[in-house]
Amino acid sequence: MLVTLVLQKPFAPAPDLAAQELAAAERLQRVGTVALREATRELRTGQQVYQAACMACHAAGVVGAPKFGDAAAWAPRIGAGLERLVTSTLQGKGAMGAQGGGAFSDFEIKRAVVYLANAGGGNFPEPVAPDATAAPAPQQ
């Protein structure tokens, strides 16, 4: 709606101002679209994320990935704590690329980490879903 208002101003502002307003409107529209997509999309379970994004390496333990269900490989990592594991997964570690910029939210990645770590002997509680009605975090 804001986009429409900006574009339908009756007077013609100086070209550089018009371009600025258009850029601002486009930015707003993009942020709105992202927020909407995040809000309406159903959150994936840890298992769904694992199958879509993690299994490729962790099922067979390729490129040095701790293998799914391998308690010996997971014990020292689990000992480092859940936050450590989530951070590693979001930012990437060793041969594992950053997973945070992909198709999944940080929360979904956390679920996948819990799923994977618990299969390897961990006992992390299922992460609590973020409140869908809460205002979205400010976007940059």
Ligand code: HEC
């Ligand atoms: C490209 C292959 C690859 C993919 C895809 C991948 N991983 Fe990994 N993962 C690795 C490797 C290799 C390591 C070992 C990194 C190291 O310790 O050097 C690792 C380590 C980890 C660790 C332990 C981190 C730590 O701090 O010890 C967690 C947790 C983990 N992965 C979770 C995931 C999750 C969840 C996904 C899917 C969202 C995923 N990984 C996808 C290769 C992968």
